Amino acid sequence: xxxxxxxxxxxxxxxxxxxxxxxxxxxxxxxxxxxxxxxxxxxxxxxxxxxxxxxxxxxxxxxxxxxxxxxxxxxxxxxxxxxxxxxxxxxxxxxxxxxxxxxxxxxxxxxxxxxxxxxxxxxxxxxxxxxxxxxxxxxxxxxxxxxxxxxxxxxxxxxxxxxxxxxxxxxxxxxxxxxxxxxxxxxxxxxx
Numbered sequence: 001x002x003x004x005x006x007x008x009x010x011x012x013x014x015x016x017x018x019x020x021x022x023x024x025x026x027x028x029x030x031x032x033x034x035x036x037x038x039x040x041x042x043x044x045x046x047x048x049x050x051x052x053x054x055x056x057x058x059x060x061x062x063x064x065x066x067x068x069x070x071x072x073x074x075x076x077x078x079x080x081x082x083x084x085x086x087x088x089x090x091x092x093x094x095x096x097x098x099x100x101x102x103x104x105x106x107x108x109x110x111x112x113x114x115x116x117x118x119x120x121x122x123x124x125x126x127x128x129x130x131x132x133x134x135x136x137x138x139x140x141x142x143x144x145x146x147x148x149x150x151x152x153x154x155x156x157x158x159x160x161x162x163x164x165x166x167x168x169x170x171x172x173x174x175x176x177x178x179x180x181x182x183x184x185x186x187x188x189x190x191x192x
Contacts, residue, residue: 048127048173049084049091051110053098055117057081060095076152079191080106098122105191109150110161113169125161125169133158133178151176151184158184 054060061083064070070085070093080103085093096106099117106112114121130136140147140162147162158179160172 043131044172045129045131048129048171049094050126051094051096051124053096053102053112053114053117053122053124055097055099055101057083057095057097061085064093064095076155076188078105078109078152078188080109096124098124109186109188109191111148111169113163113167125171127171127173130172130174131178133160133174133182136160136172136174148186149182149184151179151187153187153189158182 052060061072064085065072070087073084073086073091075082075084075091075094080096082094082096084091085095087093097103098112099115102112102115110124113124116122137147137160140160145162147160150159150161151157152159153176156176158174158176160174162170162172164170
């Protein structure tokens with residue numbers, strides 16, 4: 001981060017610029033996102049996981065475990081076949097069925113943008129842990145970017161799914177406490 005002069009983007013000092021791929025994002029010493037020339041931005045905390053869809057769920061899981069040392073760990077009950085693989089105690093790779101064998105529950109909860117079962121088309125989405133749910137929704141609304149709301153009660157997560165200009169699905173995961181009073185279109189518990 002590069003220190004900025006007082007008064008640039010916020011009232012607190014010192015402020016810092018963080019490159020985000022957008023023009024720039026200003027963070028106050030407290031770590032709060034302020035705004036750049038396009039309006040408020042919400043901080044992403046970290047890349048959370050990637051979801052791969054496959055026709056060989058067991059073989060794909062075994063490869064990531066045996067070859068790269070990931071560990072099978074707990075996951076929510078989405079009522080779809082899925083593995084969550086962990087690295088250093090964090091789930092980083094989710095694997096589920098894909099192609100034409102995708103279950104109705106998965107299509108209802110996540111949607112499906114590709115029937116690919118080989119190559120980069122098997123990556124269904126990229127997920128980030130984020131904060132500032134209502135501010136993010138307001139910023140997306142202001143830009144005319146549509147999103148779907150989902151909730152996983154047993155994980156205390158409220159999710160937004162949106163699509164980047166290249167058709168890549170992006171999942172933003174917020175603490176459920178930020179969603180008090182909101183109603184997701186679909187929850188994991190709604191699935192058969």
